Amino acid sequence: MSLLNSTQYADENRLSSGRRLLQQFHIDLPLLLGLLALAAVGLFVLYSAGDKDMDLVARQGIRLGIAFVVMLAVAQISPDSIEHWSPWLFGLGLIMLVAVLAVGEVGKGAQRWLDLGLFRFQPSEIMKIAVPMMIAWYLAEAALPPVRLRLLIATIILIVPTLLVAKQPDLGTALLIASSGVFVLLLAGMHWRIIFGVLIALAAAAPVVWHYLLHDYQRQRVLTFLSPETDPLGAGYHIIQSTIAIGSGGSYGKGWLNGTQSHLDFLPERSTDFVFAVFSEEFGFLGTLLLLALYVFVIGRGLYIAAQAQDTYSRLLAGTITLTFFVYVFVNIGMVSGLLPVVGVPLPLVSYGGTSIVTLLAGFGILMSIQTHRKLIAS
Amino acid sequence: MARINGLALKDHIRESLIFNRRLLIALFVAALLLALLLGRLMYLQILHQEHYVTLSENNRVNILPIPPTRGLIYDRNGIVLAQNLPSFSLRLVPEHVPDLQQTLTELQQLVAISEEDLERFHKDRKQKRRFEGIPLRFRLDDEEVARISVNQYRLPGVEIHAELARHYPLGQLASHAVGYVGRINERELQELDASNYAATSHIGKVGVERAYEDLLHGRVGYQQVETNAQGRILRVLERTLPTPGKNLFLNLDVQVQRVAEQALSEHNGALVAIDPRNGAVLALVSTPTYDPNLFVNGLDSKTFKALRDSPDRPLFNRALRGQYPPGSTIKPFLGLAGLELGELRQSTSLNCPGWYMQEGDPRRYRDWKKYGHGKTDLTKAIVESCDVYFYDLAATLGIDRMHDFLSHFGLGQRTGIDIRGELGGILPSRDWKRRTFRTVWYPGETLIAGIGQGFMLTTPLQLASITATLSMYGRRTQPNMVYAIQEADEMTEQVIEPKAREPVPVGNIDHWKTVLQAMHDVVNSPRGTAHRISYQLPYTIAGKTGTAQVFGIKEDEEYKEEDISKKLRDHALFVAFAPVEDPRIAVAIIVENGGHGGSTAAPIVRQVMDQYLLKAENQ
Numbered sequence: 001m002s003l004l005n006s007t008q009y010a011d012e013n014r015l016s017s018g019r020r021l022l023q024q025f026h027i028d029l030p031l032l033l034g035l036l037a038l039a040a041v042g043l044f045v046l047y048s049a050g051d052k053d054m055d056l057v058a059r060q061g062i063r064l065g066i067a068f069v070v071m072l073a074v075a076q077i078s079p080d081s082i083e084h085w086s087p088w089l090f091g092l093g094l095i096m097l098v099a100v101l102a103v104g105e106v107g108k109g110a111q112r113w114l115d116l117g118l119f120r121f122q123p124s125e126i127m128k129i130a131v132p133m134m135i136a137w138y139l140a141e142a143a144l145p146p147v148r149l150r151l152l153i154a155t156i157i158l159i160v161p162t163l164l165v166a167k168q169p170d171l172g173t174a175l176l177i178a179s180s181g182v183f184v185l186l187l188a189g190m191h192w193r194i195i196f197g198v199l200i201a202l203a204a205a206a207p208v209v210w211h212y213l214l215h216d217y218q219r220q221r222v223l224t225f226l227s228p229e230t231d232p233l234g235a236g237y238h239i240i241q242s243t244i245a246i247g248s249g250g251s252y253g254k255g256w257l258n259g260t261q262s263h264l265d266f267l268p269e270r271s272t273d274f275v276f277a278v279f280s281e282e283f284g285f286l287g288t289l290l291l292l293a294l295y296v297f298v299i300g301r302g303l304y305i306a307a308q309a310q311d312t313y314s315r316l317l318a319g320t321i322t323l324t325f326f327v328y329v330f331v332n333i334g335m336v337s338g339l340l341p342v343v344g345v346p347l348p349l350v351s352y353g354g355t356s357i358v359t360l361l362a363g364f365g366i367l368m369s370i371q372t373h374r375k376l377i378a379s
Numbered sequence: 380m381a382r383i384n385g386l387a388l389k390d391h392i393r394e395s396l397i398f399n400r401r402l403l404i405a406l407f408v409a410a411l412l413l414a415l416l417l418g419r420l421m422y423l424q425i426l427h428q429e430h431y432v433t434l435s436e437n438n439r440v441n442i443l444p445i446p447p448t449r450g451l452i453y454d455r456n457g458i459v460l461a462q463n464l465p466s467f468s469l470r471l472v473p474e475h476v477p478d479l480q481q482t483l484t485e486l487q488q489l490v491a492i493s494e495e496d497l498e499r500f501h502k503d504r505k506q507k508r509r510f511e512g513i514p515l516r517f518r519l520d521d522e523e524v525a526r527i528s529v530n531q532y533r534l535p536g537v538e539i540h541a542e543l544a545r546h547y548p549l550g551q552l553a554s555h556a557v558g559y560v561g562r563i564n565e566r567e568l569q570e571l572d573a574s575n576y577a578a579t580s581h582i583g584k585v586g587v588e589r590a591y592e593d594l595l596h597g598r599v600g601y602q603q604v605e606t607n608a609q610g611r612i613l614r615v616l617e618r619t620l621p622t623p624g625k626n627l628f629l630n631l632d633v634q635v636q637r638v639a640e641q642a643l644s645e646h647n648g649a650l651v652a653i654d655p656r657n658g659a660v661l662a663l664v665s666t667p668t669y670d671p672n673l674f675v676n677g678l679d680s681k682t683f684k685a686l687r688d689s690p691d692r693p694l695f696n697r698a699l700r701g702q703y704p705p706g707s708t709i710k711p712f713l714g715l716a717g718l719e720l721g722e723l724r725q726s727t728s729l730n731c732p733g734w735y736m737q738e739g740d741p742r743r744y745r746d747w748k749k750y751g752h753g754k755t756d757l758t759k760a761i762v763e764s765c766d767v768y769f770y771d772l773a774a775t776l777g778i779d780r781m782h783d784f785l786s787h788f789g790l791g792q793r794t795g796i797d798i799r800g801e802l803g804g805i806l807p808s809r810d811w812k813r814r815t816f817r818t819v820w821y822p823g824e825t826l827i828a829g830i831g832q833g834f835m836l837t838t839p840l841q842l843a844s845i846t847a848t849l850s851m852y853g854r855r856t857q858p859n860m861v862y863a864i865q866e867a868d869e870m871t872e873q874v875i876e877p878k879a880r881e882p883v884p885v886g887n888i889d890h891w892k893t894v895l896q897a898m899h900d901v902v903n904s905p906r907g908t909a910h911r912i913s914y915q916l917p918y919t920i921a922g923k924t925g926t927a928q929v930f931g932i933k934e935d936e937e938y939k940e941e942d943i944s945k946k947l948r949d950h951a952l953f954v955a956f957a958p959v960e961d962p963r964i965a966v967a968i969i970v971e972n973g974g975h976g977g978s979t980a981a982p983i984v985r986q987v988m989d990q991y992l993l994k995a996e997n998q
Contacts (some may be wrong), residue, residue, distance in 0.1 A: 055709075106394045138889070143390050143394065144390075144393075144394040144397055144398070145397060169657060183405075186401060186405070187398055187401045187402065187405070188397075188398075188401075189394075189397035189398070189401060217727075227937075241438075243431065244431050244434045244435050244438065245435070246420065246424060246431070247423040247424060247427055247428060247429040247430065247431025247432070247434070247435075248428070248429040248432045248434065248435035248436075249424055249428075250424055250425075250432065251424065251425060251428070260435055260438070260439045260605075261435055261438065261439075264438070264439055264605070264606070264607040264613070265607045265608075266435075266439075267440050280420070280424065284424060285420060285421065285424040285425055286421050288424070292413070292416070292417070296413065299409070303402060303406060306398075306402060307399060307402060312394055312398070315395075315398050316398070319398070319402055319405070323405055323409070326409050326412075330409075330412050330416060333416050333420075334416060334419070335417075335421050337416070337418070337420060337423060338419070339415070339419050
């Protein structure tokens with residue numbers, strides 16, 4: 001034991017004072033730098049997308065600042081505490097979701113917001129993180145891989161909030177919540193037979209979902225995605241204009257602030273969901289490669305943290321948060337470039353937006369907490 | 380305990396293994412998806428960049444045509460006949476109007492908008508591109524412009540559009556010559572050069588405006604503009620200025636035209652005055668006339684119907700399209716034919732008893748003078764307009780020789796004047812009758828052709844043209860409206876050379892002199908049918924009166940003017956030129972239902988000649 005201790009001290013002595021500070025505040029430097037770089041790119045693009053509206057950039061800056069503070073705050077909480085509070089957070093989120101459906105304020109035609117007096121709040125955002133926390137907590141209680149009963153209950157934990165969010169209706173967030181839950185199950189080692197069985201069942205259920213569960217506008221979005229040309233001035237307009245923006249950017253782009261598609265109002269939702277089109281138009285393929293590289297770096301670091309995590313709960317949660325982050329990026333870029341139907345998913349850290357940034361960075365706070373609270377075991 | 384611990388440890392490793400395997404699979408799938416994204420981006424940005432650049436340019440850059448300014452039309456003295464004035468129209472951009480019905484209702488409270496305006500507006504709406512202003516009302520006056528401007532803040536999508544509109548400052552004066560422009564209709568749209576007319580709303584419909592459309596219109600200009608998604612112009616990238624249309628100087632003399640129109644204003648009729656030396660059309664009158672300004676922006680159907688259906692037919696250009704029997708005005712030409720073809724000499728005379736009969740024809744061909752002219756030679760026959768003399772001459776010549784001789788002057792053909800719509804009249808012959816009616820020619824028809832009746836029809840323009848030719852001893856020039864063309868920004872004009880036509884062959888110049896002398900006597904001899912216009916005449920006029928029958932009277936019936944309703948009265952004709960020694964003006968006039976050429980038609984010609992020879996040329 002003494003040997004072990006001395007090694008630890010020796011290690012710590014070798015740390016610079018800066019790294020000691022990082023360790024003390026539970027900050028994972030690569031992750032922080034990657035996220036900061038993405039946020040900086042986001043502010044730059046936003047300045048262009050918002051037609052040089054400094055107020056817009058400032059507001060987003062403040063939001064980002066708050067989100068980073070939240071991230072660092074979450075990083076201070078030990079994974080054990082996070083695990084401990086998981087069911088409580090999930091319960092709270094569930095209650096708020098029901099409240100939204102009951103008294104939720106109507107914003108943009110869908111009931112998503114809860115007015116808490118001081119600020120307006122989107123409870124579905126909490127669920128993005130509370131659902132994987134809850135399922136990870138529940139699965140980590142027993143040995144992996146989970147038995148069937150446990151899988152069934154985990155599925156119910158997953159489906160209830162998903163349906164509540166879908167009913168708001170907010171299909172994009174519902175899909176993200178569902179996928180984050182599914183990631184936990186997949187990472188937990190759910191048997192392949194079940195996975196494929198579910199996939200086949202889903203394919204079979206698709207027509208039912210199409211006819212009875214989807215809203216008209218949701219159906220329209222899918223149809224429009226399949227052939228945007230049929231409605232070039234209506235719903236297809238978004239996709240057509242954003243592919244034009246991306247394509248016309250070419251290899252090197254039209255230059256910062258010079259995107260004609262974005263600056264002449266052809267591109268809809270250009271500071272929020274379609275901000276990637278602005279970026280691609282102005283910075284070209286080279287720029288998008290660099291942006292994707294930043295995302296890959298952050299995702300890689302997240303997966304590394306997951307692989308290094310020391311307990312099942314941490315592993316599952318870290319892996320899920322990272323993969324969900326990847327899904328955000330993939331779905332957003334896929335949607336803007338016309339690969340996927342239009343679902344309201346922002347480009348993480350770059351799109352202008354409220355609570356989603358806070359939840360997102362809270363998730364990375366958990367990753368930092370997992371990475372920096374590791375008990376140092378000699379190996 | 381150790382066993383449990385061992386199991387726990389083993390489980391821990393196993394769980395870690397499961398997790399890491401799954402993480403690897405996830406990583407693999409994520410990498411695949413990322414590759415898919417990159418592929419898509421490469422497809423858009425590298426492989427199809429050009430396509431999307433084009434699309435984005437099309438989005439951004441609009442090419443807007445700029446209309447050229449239409450050329451002006453002046454008379455020979457530089458008096459403006461057609462010009463362009465700023466005009467304000469009310470336009471709506473439906474894409475910017477939140478509630479069209481309500482906006483229309485509100486506009487109706489501000490300015491007068493007729494049912495026709497609305498109808499045209501809704502029709503135009505279907506044809507226009509997005510974000511294009513659609514005219515609702517034209518020619519807003521200052522007060523209406525002010526009323527809309529004051530309220531414009533609450534009327535989004537409503538704009539006042541300033542444009543240049545064609546205006547004819549002299550109103551109905553010379554409208555049959557100058558013509559007018561009107562909105563381009565669908566048929567014209569298919570025929571004209573679409574790109575050159577991309578910004579043009581009006582096109583010449585009749586008269587000089589139509590005939591010289593190509594010169595007057597000019598060349599369209601373009602500006603490349605950057606627009607935003609709402610179609611609003613943000614800036615002009617490039618501009619190609621339009622080439623304005625060329626200005627035209629007409630041969631027309633507004634003063635002469637005015638005198639003629641005023642003198643004819645009481646009647647339906649036509650007058651054409653030509654300078655015999657070069658075919659210049661000095662006046663081209665058809666009465667009644669109309670105000671061409673009415674047509675510029677479309678007139679309401681009530682006014683149009685009134686114009687179209689009026690029994691006086693104001694829209695009918697009698698000078699070019701009115702076909703009348705030439706009556707006795709043809710006599711000098713036939714007399715010349717007799718001389719030139721060797722069937723007559725000046726002194727050849729006959730006794731005129733007041734009627735004429737030919738062998739094998741029981742019918743009596745009456746002279747206008749019931750008891751005849753007595754002994755008559757050619758000069759007397761022309762001066763007093765003896766019908767019997769020309770019945771006899773016609774019988775001698777035969778219809779085909781008359782036809783051949785008169786066609787040298789251009790009868791039976793269009794004169795080729797440089798405005799459209801002209802008719803060619805009829806110069807009958809045996810062949811013509813066989814072709815047209817499939818019947819043979821009767822000798823009696825030759826006789827009445829000898830006094831310009833029957834099948835023979837001429838337009839006032841033709842009469843003026845052949846009179847000019849006669850006065851110039853056979854030299855023919857195509858009548859022409861336009862004297863010179865002027866580039867819009869240059870001071871010099873390019874004069875159009877008058878087009879010479881094949882002259883009438885002259886056998887013996889003395890024959891011509893004989894006929895011209897006789898025409899001189901028509902005016903100047905006390906027995907002449909147009910003697911009354913010679914009063915205090917400071918120059919010389921040669922002419923010939925004529926009367927064209929509107930309806931036939933029976934053989935023994937007497938034509939009494941006062942018994943017959945005005946519609947059925949004879950048309951009065953007069954052809955003349957002056958001065959006789961050096962002709963500078965040749966005129967033909969027809970006064971519908973005017974009675975006698977000498978009393979109704981000739982005095983108007985005297986006024987016109989006085990104006991041209993005494994006043995206009997001395998200015």
